[in-house]
Amino acid sequence: MQTQELRQVIPAAETNTGDQAFLKLKGITKRYGVDYMAVDDLDIDVPKGKLLGLLGPSGCGKTTTLRMIAGLLDITRSKITIDGDDISHKPPHKRDIGLVFQNYALFPHMTVAQNVAFGLEMRGVGRVEARDRVEEALEMVRLPGYGERKPKEMSGGQQQRVALARALVIRPRLLLLDEPLSNLDAKLRDDMRIEIREIQQRLQITTVFVTHDQVEALTMCDLVGVMHKGKLAQLGTPEDIYERPADLFVADFVGRTNILDGEIEALDRVRIGASVYPCNTRGLTSGKAKAAIRPHRISLTPSRDRSLVSMATNAAHGKVTRVTYIGDVVQYDIDIGGNTLTTEVHTASAGHSFQSGEKLLCEWKPQDMQVFAQGSGN
């Protein structure tokens, strides 16, 4: 009798302490028809309390992944676990997951309070406790006293917050957000971004956030998974994704980037046009390549002799072909012997302002130039 009890305790303790990942996606796959892989062999672990962003263009499989986690789509293959509990084949109503939809999906025939109370009612929470928790949840999303309104009497941002309250009031193990900000206007989007992140961190709730907006992914998430054609192109911190993109797709999709055609001459040497530049070829020693440089990592100075520039930096002479004033930055398109580099200079820090046609020297650090084998990530 005693040993039996002991045995039951031990594995439970192991799953709680020995396993860092709270949400585990283990090779999940969604296939449509015979050979269309909407999501192809995705492996992601999310530690408890962290916010994972799934970032990618439309059709990359990020929403499909989210719907599989929520149980709204069957998975073709493999396994999803939350805290060691295999939910791969549980119906959605038994998964205990909070879900916020892109268009909010508030029940139009119920008041705000009834909407928020719905999940509590399903869990058999008593009337008095439910009322308190609904009010508490509405306070959390800064909508106290809005309970008696109908969803259609509220603005998009307010509806979104009600949807968040409705998903969180049930204290789910996991929160899923499907493009929650894409229907809001720009100003509201910035506010909601901060608000969602604050609530997520306060509640320490493990969250998966689907977005096509790289700013949202970089600013809100602890971890970002960049998806491309159903596959995970890169998984890492926002800094990893931005500074050390795994392939050309990630480099191009996340942030603005100049992509130049070139050829790898030797390890960490790439030829672009007539010049050879030191760079990071990530082990490659030959072959056609694409080089990526972020516009704001290029510094501009009036044209001067190349020999005056430190050998540690890359430099190219060029001519301004276009000046675009954006407000916080000025964009200069610069022709460097056949290739055009787009560069950005902060208007506050700009020592000079340059004119179209002016001759310039562009400089950048070798480590800011990422080189990818032709065709990588495409």
Place this chain on the structure above:
Amino acid sequence: MAAITSSVPFAEAPARRKTFPFLLIALLLPMAIINFVAFVLPVIRLGMISFIESRSGGVLTNNYTLENYADFFTDSFSIELVSNSLILGFGVTLITLCCAYPIALFLHRVSPKWRNMLFVITVSPLLVSSVVRTYGWMVILGDQGVFNGILMSSGIIDSPLRLTNNTLGVFIGMVEVLIPYMALSLIAGFGRLENVYEEAAASLGANSWTRFRRVILPLTAPGIALGCLLCFVLSISSFITPKLLGGGRVFLLATEIYDQAVIQLEWPTAAAISVIVLIIFGLALAVYSRVVKRFD
């Protein structure tokens, strides 16, 4: 001042918009006239006839009386007529709703590629007159009909099931006649139902029965109310199908109106019953508008 404003061409435009809407009136007028002459006046006349005293043989006098109504409400047969009609109305409406609801829900969810074709198939019985369809049911359900023939030749039953010339036959025929109307009304009222609401309910822990009860049903309530109103009114006022499939043994308000007006030539009695039917319709309409308001 007037001269100055009128010389500015754009200043006049807003004023012109407020002039009498001749075009609108002109477009509405023909229907309004037809409606007045062919509906409002006859209904008024019907109401008046219902108060006229008649002598035996249906001869109308010039005296007005409440006797037609008094006779109706004191006669146990007419109470039976009302209850028969209400049972038929509610019963047929409920059964039609149960048959048509899954069809409508399916049509609402099916991919747009198939929807139009399936929709046409659903309402295609309307292309055939309900008289023809009723005769069809007589052929199928009669004592020597297709259905009984199959059951008897396969030895399941010895004597034919009584499926016509009774209330059961009327129910079967009426339900089939009304299903397209019900399906049309339901689909028209399903506009607010979106899949995402069911998904949201599921994610909050609602199983499929709860999702149906708490989300699908309330969101489709406007369609249900519209379909029920239409079917209730149509089944109470229907006359041909009960007459043919009831074989003269099913007594309803509609069939009684026909008998009184055409066979007995008792127009005042027929008119009084008609007014009572109209009052039932009015009540149904009141219930409908309350339901719709509640679920809006």
